[in-house]
Amino acid sequence: MTAVNYPAIQCDGSGDGGKDGCYAETHHPMARTVTDVRRLRRDLGWRQRPAGRDICPDCWKAGHR
Numbered sequence: 001m002t003a004v005n006y007p008a009i010q011c012d013g014s015g016d017g018g019k020d021g022c023y024a025e026t027h028h029p030m031a032r033t034v035t036d037v038r039r040l041r042r043d044l045g046w047r048q049r050p051a052g053r054d055i056c057p058d059c060w061k062a063g064h065r
């Protein structure tokens with residue numbers, strides 16, 4: 001059995017409380033590393049915060065940074 005694992009990033013835009021968190025996740029077929037995913041998804045609105053948190057476009061727009 002062969003499993004192909006794409007590197008993926010998950011949204012950390014849940015805010016300080018952590019509950020009702022956003023579990024958005026994304027990947028990119030051309031990405032080999034999480035860093036690649038971040039770079040390639042930046043055009044779609046995914047952001048990385050200095051602490052290493054990844055923010056999906058919806059949370060970014062909603063101000064959950």
Ligand SMILES: [Zn+2]
Binds near residue numbers: 012022
């Ligand atoms: Zn999100």
